Amino acid sequence: MSALLEIDDLRVDFSRDGRVTSRALRGVSLTVEPGEAVGVVGETGCGKTLTGLSVLRMLPENATATGRITFEGKDMLELSAHELRAIRGRRISMVFQSPGTSFNPVFTVGYQIGLVAERHLGIGRKDGQRLVAETLHAVGLPNPESVMRFYPHELSGGMLQRAMIAMAIICKPSLLIADEPTTALDVTIAQQILRLLRRLQREQGFGVFFISHDLDLVSDFCDRIAVLYAGRVVEMGATAQLLARPRHPYTRALLEALPGKSEPGSPLPTVPGAVPGDRDEAPGCAFAPRCPLVVEQCFEERPTLAGIGAGQAVACHRWDAL
Amino acid sequence: MSVSLDSPEQLPEAFRSTGMRSRALRSLRRDPGALLGAIVITTLIFVALAAPLLAPYPAQGRGEANVPARDLAPSSEHWFGTDHLGRDVLSRVMFGGRPAIGVALAVVILAVLIGVPLGMVAGYRGGWLDEALMRTTDLFLAFPPLLLAMVISATLGASLFHAGLALAISWWPWYARLARTVTQSLKHEPFIDAARVFGVREPVILARHVLRNATTPILVQATIDAGTVILAVGALAFLGLAAQPPTPDWGLMVAEGRTTVVTEWWISTFPGLAIFAAVLAFNLLGDALRDVLDPRTGAR
Numbered sequence: 001m002s003a004l005l006e007i008d009d010l011r012v013d014f015s016r017d018g019r020v021t022s023r024a025l026r027g028v029s030l031t032v033e034p035g036e037a038v039g040v041v042g043e044t045g046c047g048k049t050l051t052g053l054s055v056l057r058m059l060p061e062n063a064t065a066t067g068r069i070t071f072e073g074k075d076m077l078e079l080s081a082h083e084l085r086a087i088r089g090r091r092i093s094m095v096f097q098s099p100g101t102s103f104n105p106v107f108t109v110g111y112q113i114g115l116v117a118e119r120h121l122g123i124g125r126k127d128g129q130r131l132v133a134e135t136l137h138a139v140g141l142p143n144p145e146s147v148m149r150f151y152p153h154e155l156s157g158g159m160l161q162r163a164m165i166a167m168a169i170i171c172k173p174s175l176l177i178a179d180e181p182t183t184a185l186d187v188t189i190a191q192q193i194l195r196l197l198r199r200l201q202r203e204q205g206f207g208v209f210f211i212s213h214d215l216d217l218v219s220d221f222c223d224r225i226a227v228l229y230a231g232r233v234v235e236m237g238a239t240a241q242l243l244a245r246p247r248h249p250y251t252r253a254l255l256e257a258l259p260g261k262s263e264p265g266s267p268l269p270t271v272p273g274a275v276p277g278d279r280d281e282a283p284g285c286a287f288a289p290r291c292p293l294v295v296e297q298c299f300e301e302r303p304t305l306a307g308i309g310a311g312q313a314v315a316c317h318r319w320d321a322l
Numbered sequence: 323m324s325v326s327l328d329s330p331e332q333l334p335e336a337f338r339s340t341g342m343r344s345r346a347l348r349s350l351r352r353d354p355g356a357l358l359g360a361i362v363i364t365t366l367i368f369v370a371l372a373a374p375l376l377a378p379y380p381a382q383g384r385g386e387a388n389v390p391a392r393d394l395a396p397s398s399e400h401w402f403g404t405d406h407l408g409r410d411v412l413s414r415v416m417f418g419g420r421p422a423i424g425v426a427l428a429v430v431i432l433a434v435l436i437g438v439p440l441g442m443v444a445g446y447r448g449g450w451l452d453e454a455l456m457r458t459t460d461l462f463l464a465f466p467p468l469l470l471a472m473v474i475s476a477t478l479g480a481s482l483f484h485a486g487l488a489l490a491i492s493w494w495p496w497y498a499r500l501a502r503t504v505t506q507s508l509k510h511e512p513f514i515d516a517a518r519v520f521g522v523r524e525p526v527i528l529a530r531h532v533l534r535n536a537t538t539p540i541l542v543q544a545t546i547d548a549g550t551v552i553l554a555v556g557a558l559a560f561l562g563l564a565a566q567p568p569t570p571d572w573g574l575m576v577a578e579g580r581t582t583v584v585t586e587w588w589i590s591t592f593p594g595l596a597i598f599a600a601v602l603a604f605n606l607l608g609d610a611l612r613d614v615l616d617p618r619t620g621a622r
Contacts, residue, residue, distance in 0.1 A: 089520030
């Protein structure tokens with residue numbers, strides 16, 4: 001089976017006045033199979049969101065992406081603007097972190113979702129609105145006919161996120177990019193949204209690219225997990241396996257830092273040190289300065305992502321020491 | 323398809339969308355200034371349209387002289403008196419609303435139609451297009467609009483049509499600027515990115531998402547400008563660069579009475595008051611529109 005989405009050695013550089021000011025992604029490689037949920041985790045600034053945006057070619061103007069992003073056999077980085085628009089919202093869609101600002105405040109929710117359906121499915125206003133009502137119903141909004149007529153500010157965050165999901169799935173995409181879809185919501189609503197996403201995924205069979213900093217959430221939701229550190233995938237594997245036997249010291253540190261794992265009353269464990277700057281890079285492993293298992297080799301030679309069996313891959317010289 | 327509702331949040335009680343009409347009525351009730359503005363403008367437009375029926379001396383209103391009755395002070399016969407050619411000033415003021423309001427609307431609409439699309443494209447695209455357009459507007463904005471309009475009007479030949487054209491030419495850069503600024507601030511809103519993520523084409527993003535968000539400031543500005551244009555047309559007419567006699571025009575009438583304003587004060591004063599009322603009313607209405615057009619203010 002060929003992968004739904006295959007990202008190969010994706011690099012994103014930011015530049016100003018022709019000079020590269022920041023190397024944000026330094027060779028991200030990962031795949032999403034059809035119908036599969038892949039979680040991308042990492043600290044702030046490690047490149048999670050940037051990876052997601054690259055897939056849709058939504059990078060800021062001063063960023064350039066190189067590498068290859070293959071989606072349903074097409075190289076996303078090579079597509080014309082026209083071809084790209086035919087995929088955006090139709091084959092790949094996205095759910096954003098803050099539903100409150102992702103809707104245009106001056107249009108009703110139903111109208112905005114309808115625009116997407118009319119655009120991609122080539123249907124008229126009337127059929128579009130009927131489809132919107134059906135989809136709003138499918139995402140668990142009561143009284144879809146009245147919800148459609150509301151302006152975004154008249155709906156709660158949870159309802160808006162459901163509406164956002166409705167907009168994302170109305171054209172039955174094969175890949176959904178969810179960029180921290182629950183971060184702006186409170187915990188109970190977040191759980192509902194996750195349950196909803198899982199149900200829809202089961203029913204419609206789309207692949208999910210789930211971006212989050214919350215390992216708990218991701219392990220709950222995803223079949224596989226990719227751990228990003230400083231613009232690279234440092235470890236990737238099936239969720240259960242990765243959680244049970246993390247092979248990268250950074251993954252292990254993240255797992256240990258989960259609040260549920262520590263004794264009540266004891267200080268919460270953290271990953272010591274900070275993410276390295278994104279300008280220039282020492283030749284070795286980016287995690288070496290923070291790594292408890294660091295050896296001489298780590299500062300001299302950069303480890304590459306290599307399979308270690310059973311679908312797990314890790315970029316670490318000392319993975320077998322864990 | 324069976325749907326589990328995942329215990330969705332319930333709709334708030336007494337939940338109803340606030341329509342534009344109800345907001346309009348509410349803001350008129352709350353804001354006496356807006357109410358006054360709306361009443362004055364409605365009255366002026368109604369009187370201008372119905373001038374042939376309402377004016378006591380319609381023929382004089384259009385310009386027919388009645389020399390024997392010239393320079394009469396206001397009386398029960400001639401409420402606003404008569405001018406140097408014996409024409410009833412009240413009738414002239416009523417008819418004078420036609421060119422004033424007509425030109426004001428035409429100028430503003432033309433300026434909006436030229437300026438807004440250019441400004442939106444410049445603001446959204448940026449780059450050399452933006453530079454080129456903004457330098458062009460700089461060129462226009464370097465001159466005071468009235469001065470520029472005077473030059474254009476004097477060059478084309480003094481007439482009401484040319485004055486309107488001249489004003490539109492000197493006014494559109496302001497709308498280009500306004501539309502550009504609004505577009506630039508909207509360009510990076512998440513909902514614009516969201517629209518792009520969902521494959522919406524650029525013209526549609528501009529024509530729907532950006533334009534609708536820019537409508538409020540543009541319409542508010544246009545309304546206030548309608549008053550300013552009336553004043554400008556009046557000024558041009560006063561200088562003899564717009565409407566020509568015997569057209570009933572407020573600015574022209576002020577000019578006609580200016581030499582005798584101490585003795586026959588009514589000839590200049592009443593058309594002057596009409597200009598004042600129209601300018602003030604458009605300003606009040608412009609402020610009120612700001613509240614009415616923005617759905618978010620309905621939540622207050």
